[in-house]
Amino acid sequence: MIDVGIVGGSGYGAIELIRLLTHHQYVNIKYIFSHSKIDEPIKETFPHLSHLTHQYEALNSEQIDCDVVFFATPSNISKGLAPSLIERNIKVIDLSGDFRLGDRSVYKQFYGESAAPQEQLEKANYSIAEWSNIEQNHTQLVANPGCFPTATLLAIHPLVDQQIINNDSIIIDAKTGVSGAGRSLAQHVHYSEMNENFSAYAIGKHKHKPEIEQYISKLANENIKVVFTPHLVPMTRGILSTIYVKLNQHVTNEGLHAIFTEYYDDKPFVRIRDLGNYPKTKEVYGSNFCDIGIYVDEESQSAIIVSVIDNLVKGASGQAIQNLNLMYGWNENTGLTQTPVYP
Template structure:
C-alpha cells in the first residue's frame, strides 16, 4: 500500500515514518508539508538519510487521491477539516491525528479549540479511534479521528471501572503529566530548555482541549453526562504521559478483585499491560513503544480507586495508535509493524 503523511515534518509525522518504514504492507511513503515543500526530508531529520530520503510535497487532493491508499494527517488543529471532505469523496481512507474530528458537537469544538468546526457531514462519518474500545467501528471506517494523548491514557485507565459501574462518575479527578514533545516541534517559551529543565508546572487548568474529548467518551460509555476534573502538568522529560486518576468507589471492591477485573478486561488487547503485585508503571517502561501500562490501587480506608496509566505520547498517544487503526481498517493483524519493545532505560 502507498500512504501519504500530511504534516510529516513534525514529531508525529517522523514517528509515523519510523514505524511505517518497517511495516510489511506499506510500499511508498509520501510526505506533505506546507512549510517545508520541496525540501529534502533528510535535511530536516539527518538520521533518516539513506532510509527515507525524499522530497516533501505541497498539498494536492488530486495528486494524493490518485497515488495513495491512505492519508495520515499529523497536523495542528484546523488543517485536516479543510481537506478532508474532498479526500473522503475521492475514496481515500484517512486517519486524522489532530483534534478536528474527535468532538461530535460542533459548538463544543469551537468553544474549546477556537476554530470553525468541520462540516457536519464529514464529522458524522468520523469514527473515534480508541482502538481497544471501538475496534469494530474502526474496521468499517473511512475516516478515523485518532484520540489525543491524554485521553488515550485516561480512558484506557478508566474503562474497566466505568463499564462495570464501580466508580462514582461525579468524583473523577485526573492528574496528567507529559513530556516536552507533547508541545510539538515549534519554538515555544513554555518548553524552552532554561524554563523546562529541573522544573515542573501545571498549565491550562480547566481549559485543556482534551477535557471535552475525555468527557464525551465517558458519557457515551456510561449513558449519562460525565464531567471530570483534569489538571495537566509538563515535566522535564522528552517523551511520556502519566495519568493518575482518582475516584470514589460506588461499591465495596477488594484489591484482588479489581486486579482480576482489569486483567480480564484487557486480556485480548495486545498493547495494554495490567501490572499487579504492587508494581506501578513508569513512563520509561513504555518509552518508544505502542504499549499502555496500567496499575490500580484500591484504598479500603478511603473507599477510593487510584489508577496509574502510562503511554508514550508520540506512539500510543499518536502515531502508534494511528497505525494500529490502519491495520484494523485493512484487515491486518493489529500488531503489524508495532511490536517494538520499549527502550529502557
C-alpha cells in the same frame, strides 16, 4: 501492499509515523507533505533519516493517488482537506483534534476555531483502538484520540463500564513530556524555562478535557464531567496519568485487579501490572504499550489507577497505525512490535 501519504511531515508525529511504517510489511510511504519544506530532502531536516530518499512535497488533494492519508498536523487543517480525499475513496486517519468532538460548539469553545461540518463529524470514527468499532469495509475517516485521553480512557473504561464508581468523582492528574507541544517554538518549552521546572497548565480549558468527557459519557449513557489537570515535566517523551475515583460498592485490591486483567486479557498493547507494581514512563518509551497499575484503598473505598504511555507512539502515531491495521483487517500488532527503549 497499500500506499500512504503523511501530511505535516516535518513534525514529531509524522517522524514517528515514518519510523514505524518503514517496518510495516503491508505499507509503502508514497508521499510526505510539508508546505514549509517543499522539494527539500527529508534527510536535510532529519539527518537520522539519511537512509530515506523521500522529498517533501506540496499537497494537492486532487492529484494524490494513494490508499490512506495520515494528517499529523495541528488542528484546523485536516477538516478542510479530508472531505475531498474521502470523496475520492482515500481513507483518512487524522491525528489532530478536528474530528474528535461531536459537538461543534464545544470544539469552538476549546479550539477557538469553527468546527468541521456536522455531516463530517458524524462520519468520523473516534477510535481508542482497544475499544474501537471500526468497520473494515466501511470506515473511511478515523479520528485518532489525543495523548492524554488515550492514557486516561484506557484506565477509566473498565471502571465506567462495570458501573463500580461514582461518575461524579473522577479526578485526573496527568503529566506529559515536552514533545507533546510539538516542534514549534514557544517560551514555555525553552530549555531555560522548562528545565528543573514542573508546572500545571491549561487548567479547565485543555482541549483533551471534553474529549475524555465525551467518551465516558457515551459509555455510561449519562453526562459525566471530570476534574482534569495536565502538567508539563522536563522530559522528552511520556505521559503518566493518575486517576482518582470513589467506588460505589465494596471492591478489594484483588477484585479490581481481576476486572482489569479480564478486560485487557486479549488486548496486546495494554499491560496490567501485578498488585503493588506501578508503571513508569521510561518503561514504555518508544513503544505502543500502555501500562496500568492499580490500588484500592479499601478503608475509604477509593481507587487510584496509574497509566503510562509514550505520547508520540501509543498517544499518537502508534495508535494511528493500530487503527490502520483495524481498518484493513490485519493483525493488530503489525508494524508495532517494538520493545520499549530502556534506559
